[in-house]
Amino acid sequence: MRVAASFEIEYLQYLDADGRMVADLPATAPPPDEVLALFKQMLFLRAFDGKAVALQRTGKLGTYAPCLGHEATQIGIGATMRPEDVLAPSYREYGAQILRGVRLREILMYWGGDERGNDFQNARHDFPWAVPIATQCLHAAGAALAFKLRGEPRVAVTCCGDGGSSKTDTYAAINAAGAYTLPFVQCIINNGWAISVPRSAQTGAQTLAQKGLAGGLHCLQVDGNDLFAVLEGMRRAMERARAGEGGSVIEFMTYRLHDHTTADDARRYRDEAEVKEAWTRDPVTRLRTWLGGQGLWDEAREKDWLAECARLVDIEIDAYLDTKTQPPEVMFDYLYADLPPDILEQRAQLLALEGRA
Amino acid sequence: MRVAASFEIEYLQYLDADGRMVADLPATAPPPDEVLALFKQMLFLRAFDGKAVALQRTGKLGTYAPCLGHEATQIGIGATMRPEDVLAPSYREYGAQILRGVRLREILMYWGGDERGNDFQNARHDFPWAVPIATQCLHAAGAALAFKLRGEPRVAVTCCGDGGSSKTDTYAAINAAGAYTLPFVQCIINNGWAISVPRSAQTGAQTLAQKGLAGGLHCLQVDGNDLFAVLEGMRRAMERARAGEGGSVIEFMTYRLHDHTTADDARRYRDEAEVKEAWTRDPVTRLRTWLGGQGLWDEAREKDWLAECARLVDIEIDAYLDTKTQPPEVMFDYLYADLPPDILEQRAQLLALEGRA
Amino acid sequence: MKTAVDRSKIDPADAPAGKAITLIEAVTQALAWEMRHDDSVVVLGEDVGVNGGVFRATAGLQQQFGPMRVLDTPLDETTIAGLTVGMAAMGMKPVAEAQFDGFIYPMLDHIICHAARFRYRTRGRLTCPMVLRVPWGGGIRAPEHHSEANEAMFTNVPGLRVVLPSSPARAYGLLLAAIREPDPVIYFEPKRIYRQYKELVPDDGEALPLDVCYVLRDGSDVTLVTWGAQVKETLEAAERLAEEGISAEVIDVATLKPLDFATIAESVAKTGRCVIVHEAPRTAGFGAEIAARLAEHSMYDLVAPVERVTGYDTHMPLFRLEMKYMPSVDKVVAAAKRTVANS
Amino acid sequence: MKTAVDRSKIDPADAPAGKAITLIEAVTQALAWEMRHDDSVVVLGEDVGVNGGVFRATAGLQQQFGPMRVLDTPLDETTIAGLTVGMAAMGMKPVAEAQFDGFIYPMLDHIICHAARFRYRTRGRLTCPMVLRVPWGGGIRAPEHHSEANEAMFTNVPGLRVVLPSSPARAYGLLLAAIREPDPVIYFEPKRIYRQYKELVPDDGEALPLDVCYVLRDGSDVTLVTWGAQVKETLEAAERLAEEGISAEVIDVATLKPLDFATIAESVAKTGRCVIVHEAPRTAGFGAEIAARLAEHSMYDLVAPVERVTGYDTHMPLFRLEMKYMPSVDKVVAAAKRTVANS
């Protein structure tokens, strides 16, 4: 048999579900104190996420997409990026966004039905949340192309889900990244479900990582619940990108521990046993175990930190709750750089109706 | 290194560019007389193609997309299909279509600006020519899904070009075929060019066959100028499909010996030397050499057959040229099963303008 | 021309056995009826299977008809549209669901270039008997892209039919008709009123015509023309106008393409005034076509300028402000009064 | 409000050095000017590089500016649209080419959901200064899908600008303006008249306003409103009408969105009659919006019903019959005469 091409896709895992190191950490792994700092961010993220769900349940937030279970993946992605890089997230990657400076009140404003949530006060050049699945992947490829054309040493990182990996935009982004050798990293967050559709129904591909082969990209599958594996996988991809070697596709194996959104009821389609089993692979627990083993973490420290998280989150929630609804005429703001006359007329009509003509 | 997945893509070639058998023919290869019959179809196709170009050059046909150089691929694809299978071609696969019963006059009518060209009198269930690149691939996947749902032992075969392999529809078709394990064969006719854009600019993938890995399909690369390889590659894919084992992607390595269409001038972007070199890999010449070596073909037989081809082609051309332009009101025919009143009114207006109210 | 039987006016006493259901239950009921009676009908879309659709329009159908009749698709709208066209061309009757109005754009290529053209292109050899169901419009406090009124873009495309019911009975009858129709139908469902009220909808398999407007209220001073969720506000406006002595006729267009303009023209011939109400942005919304036909055919009937009460020419704002964007009872009443004052 | 300087009316003697060029050469000239003066402008699309575009609109640009400024893309319109949005958001000014009008549908999702919304969505933080160039319309005896007049669907989308020039000078000035515009512009090019005639177009970098209609001929009896390739037939119709003693004013809309309705209304106030001419199918074509605004704002000026002379509500037939599909001088003349007779 003559072989036209052959491929191998590596799987990365260092810290197993029980918090045991199952492989030698690479030399590039961050020192324990940095790992500790990231672990604290994971706890912070989880604290925020739980409060956001609670806000929705009490009618103070619109539909919200929780990130419970995705903490290692999201924090690992965010931690590997530089400020000048650009992130094109889906609607769920708060962890990566927080590390890039997005404020909790902005997340809440967005899901609270206020446009200003997307006007990130930091992370000014990051892409906004993208609701139409995977369209952000092509925007990231476009950003990467801009970086390449302008000779800027920046990388565009984008995330989509296992469902999003079926979307034609994701394929297009992978193809473009390969065709132009772009500084582009496609993160596929495989959390097992796309609302009610399991990963197995999305595609016949054995891995989602191999979708990168379609565009000739570097492909990698990593344990997305293992912060070390996430950091190493991202490091490799970012370095390749910065070195001009082109794009990567990384599949992060994680799990959606929550319903899809607060508008969803996963019990309709998902076995509780599966969720229970998934909890045994929780990214937070295993890292806590490991840090504990290193003498870097214990119950007391956790209690203190969780209290601090609660305090910090509450400040942001209060800021969100204190944010007044905008006057309706803002629906005309930023429609165009210069509003055409007939739009100005409609704006005037709205003001008249509001008794503020 | 832990391996998540690994893949090998086979390359098939039996008859090399010089007409030498470089590998043992599979037991399933057709007997020489059948090969001879297919060779004659290749010559017939080439004869038609040349005449069609000439028709366009003399103003008797609209823009036409020649298939010069694609004969082995097209005839091989058509020969492997059964009547009840369905073909969803691009705009160029006349060879496969002819074997399925599409008449030359229909091809000419389509490119001659007459809708009736798509009303195939045979091949009633095959898809029409598809101008929007690669959209036919998804229609084939939809057809394959229909076959599967109805339990019919039929296969949907579709073709797109190397350019078309970048189109999101192709990726979507591959993904759907994998997700549903469909009786689907995606032929990628890699003729080196998509109008002026070379294969290398379409994608970073080493092969186009590997695009199938993105959907978990069976992937194969074959020498598309070697009829034996085309037949064997297609046979494998069709058998897998019929056996319920799912879809395949086959990349046929061939070359576009002509301009893209009669509206194109390839000298603007393509080196003449490349075309010259490609002629040394011509599918017709190599098979003629081999058949000659088998004592099955010689100059005299070729002369006779070409005369017969000319006769047959001319009958069709005459039928095409004799076809009267339809009256303009046919633009309302088949718009809906039942024409709504306001459309009937517009039809009446048209007739009035034509003085036939 | 077919005539409209307004099933919402069936006297419950005369009706075959049935129960009072919501608009979305009427959708489910129609799907189930047609699947029972026609094996070639299949339902496909994201989450339509076990989950029964994010709005529950397909609830129970997979359990009832199995996974070969009710198919979850991979998460890609291009895929859904392309598969649907291919299946339809092979003689099935696929009913595809777009999960939300804001996600239909990747479907347009297959709808416009293929679904709308297969019959025409092949001179009747292959056809495309498909339905695309689209939960439509705003007002449910949903996230971005979940609240779009984008029906107008389909109305300039030859070969399509566009339907937008506004009551449980019309949802049932029009969906049956859409599935039975041998040509592609875009079937928008006003999600804001999915569960607004119940009415008796006998499950009798009776379809409604696909090219008929419904006169929901007779009047003599002004014609209010609308469709979808805005039917509610428009009827309320008519009520308010009546209190002020203005008699408003209310027409639910229901089938936008082909348009039953005759019913509208007849009404305007009587009233001399017309207010068109729709949720989509004003400019080049489908209201423009109705106003244009009035300008062509009803010029001498009109005693006052036509008015359009529509969404503004801006994006649907996030949910805090969405109701400020949309036509309201007040806006319709004001416009109707202007037509009376201006004449 | 900006005022229109109709560059086609510049007296050659007064004009800066320039040469007589066709509409498509004017496109090339504008692209080259702007690329010379703004490094952030890049051109991308299928075959736009070495080949200079299938219509030669980008001929010579890659040679002049290199492959980092003029990029061939993989064959996928979704890709082109998505990359364009991403590049624009990062501060470039991409000018994307759709090879033909019939292939734009896969671009709509990124145009509608993202290009048109980035400024709005991010409250001005990210913007989308892009141009999509689309060779537009029929009449060149091309294959299927190469002859579509699909401008209307963009006009219902907030946040977009839609431009459709009809002369070399307007093509030049409007393309410069489109590229400089900080918001997304869909720029249709009437391919039937790409090479119809030449006119002097000084290469002076002078842009034209993006929201102004052009009165191409003054008249007092009827206003003929049109755009794109139909400007030619409409002007010829005006000529023919003049021979019969009917004075027709001809307006080239040129910028459909935002619409300069004031110029149209002013003309109709004078003439009392209006014929709208466009190539797209009639129903819900952009002519509907113009007729609707007349029905709203010019009711008391109109002395005759508005007329629309348009493509029929069917598909553009294959090329043998395409000219039978389109508006013709005869059809325009007949409609104009009806408006005169009917009043």
Ligand SMILES: Cc1ncc(C[n+]2csc(CCOP(=O)(O)OP(=O)(O)O)c2C)c(N)n1
């Ligand atoms: C284009 C489009 N189609 C459908 C939806 C509705 N929708 C929202 S999230 C979702 C599932 C996404 O699954 P996945 O990509 O795995 O991401 P996850 O939510 O699991 O993180 C769907 C279908 C959408 N937002 N966009």
Ligand SMILES: Cc1ncc(C[n+]2csc(CCOP(=O)(O)OP(=O)(O)O)c2C)c(N)n1
């Ligand atoms: C969606 C779409 N975009 C662009 C085109 C214009 N076009 C026609 S053929 C072609 C190149 C096709 O190349 P390839 O797929 O390699 O097929 P080939 O013509 O070489 O057989 C292009 C860009 C088209 N027909 N459809």
Ligand SMILES: [Mg+2]
């Ligand atoms: Mg998921």
Ligand SMILES: [Mg+2]
């Ligand atoms: Mg090719």
